Amino acid sequence: MSAEKPLSRAEVASLCGCKVQDIPNNPLFSLTHYEPAGPVCAAYIRSCGPIDAITGPSGSGKTVGTVFKLIRFCVAYMPATKPSEKHPFGLVKVRVTVLRDNYRALYRTTLRSWFQWFPPDYQGSAFFGGQDRPARHELRLSTVREVDGVRREVPVDITVDFFAVGDVAIEELLKGYETSCGWCNEGDLLAPRVITFLYDRTGRFPSRQELPEGVKLPRMVAVDFNPPPPKHPLWKACTRGSFQEEEADDPLEAALQATAKKIEGQKKTLNFFHQPSGLSPNAENRRGKSFDDYQRAAAVMTEDDKRRFVDGLPGYARDGKPVYAREFNRSKHIAGGPLAILPGVPLDIGFDQGLSPAAIFSQTSSLGQVRVLRELWLGHGVGYQRFLEALIPLLTGPFRGLPPGNFTADPAGFYGADKVVGELAWAEAISAGLGHPIYPAPTNEPSARWEAVRLKLRIDIDVTTPGLMIDPCCEMLIEGFEAEYKFPKFKEGAPKAYGDQVVDNDHHNVHDALQYDILGRFGRAGVINEAAKAGRPGSVIPFRTNREGHKPGDFNVWNT
Structure with a gap:
């Protein structure tokens, strides 16, 4: 653990803009008995990238599911280091990087969701942070790995870094930074390049010298977001399955290249998971938000907000109304x-x-x-x-x-x-x-x-x-x-x-x-x-x- 002094619950509450009693004393979710919000959320949790993105109506369990996805990745997929005197069966060392658009939202929304799983004084952990600066949560968990044919308990050390991109260039923030996996919370509020640049920094921790010979590090970035307007770069990337766009000087040549790729097939690098409408019989996270909750919300929302936050659909373009707005799903x-x-x-x-x-x-x-x-x-x-x-x-x-x-x-x-x-x-x-x-x-x-x-x-x-x-x-x-x-x-x-x-x-x-x-x-x-x-x-x-x-x-x- 760091020599820096961890924050008290009162200090954390002040940063998060809430009362001390609003910070959980104990986890609200169980790592061993968690049930995903629904089949779409479960498929998102199981997916291992390269980049996994989930969207859906407000309150559909996207953020909670993402936290579990990250922890599952840490304990199930990250390899153990070489055995040592202190750790005869190795140690699973992980660094998780969480990005948000600004520090106010990071502390008041992202961390509040994180604390539902891991309160700041979670057993064996320490939380560090401050006003308008990054936060860090150091966790000690354990997992079971098979060593020489015998199942052994192996410690898992997880360092979670919380950053806000804001006006800082992503290169300035993460250049030279090494991490294992990442999470872009409310990804539609971030520039698309932030997501791909973060992925480039994953798969670099721990160092290869600490790992057994021939072991490769997995890498993954998770993205959760509410549906943006359909022309938003993240939405277009999700529907395309890639952040890459056609590049050609001649628009006709670019179109021909795109047609050729569709014929030949293009490997997806972005897996997209779209949850059903909150008013659908297949809606997810019914335990957290009921049909009546969505109905009451829809009754007071504008048509555009209802599409986004109740139906989980992209909002209308601001300069018109789709011809098939009511029929297309x-x-x-x-x-x-x-x-x-x-x-x-x-x-x-x-x-x-x-x-x-x-x-x-x-x-x-x-x-x-x-x-x-x-x-x-x-x-x-x-x-x-x-x-x-x-x-x-x-x-x-x-x-x-x-x-x-x-x-x-x-x-x-x-x-x-x-x-x-x-x-x-x-x-x-x-x-x-x-x-x-x-x-x-x-x-x-x-x-x-x-x-x-x-x-x-x-x-x-x-x-x-x-x-x-x-x-x-x-x-x-x-x-x-x-x-x-x-x-x-x-x-x-x-x-x-x-x-x-x-x-x-x-x-x-x-x-x-x-x-x-x-x-x-x-x-x-x-x-x-x-x-x-x-x-x-x-x-x-x-x-x-x-x-x-x-x-x-x-x-x-x-x-x-």
């Missing part, structure tokens, strides 16, 4: 991993034409579920030839051998060419390049297109099968569902809060393509029919008859 409509391509099931494609063209690739399962497998959007100023260059590798790669289904495009894509001199309209040029017909959607009326998608979001096949499932690689489509495919917000004092037409931004092209895909699959009459039969048995719309009879040989691109 990330935990329900986004697959937990890559969607399997169904062998022998026709591949449908929806196209949106123009100088920012897009395509959506999907299949319909035997149950009637629309499964969105890929998106293709290359940016602005893309002609049909460049679009085909990116489109055809998808058809001859992951989708090779699938029979073609309905290829449907914006009706506007069939006009504008000078037929007298033999020009082809956009949709006709793409059709010629693929060697397969593309048909115009039955309508491009926005309300009809929106309703087609809303029905697939709203109507479930059964209790476990949503009508629409999206592969997590479809980042533009997902960002649009969560925030960016939106109605514009008017200034205060306007007759209406939001406009009637969607914002013309980068996300509307892939969403238009999805709408044409669904309309091409079911037709306008089919969408109306499905709406009429919603919730009744037999509400699944059968495949259109022209899907039958397709053979792989009907489409020459697949036959290369």
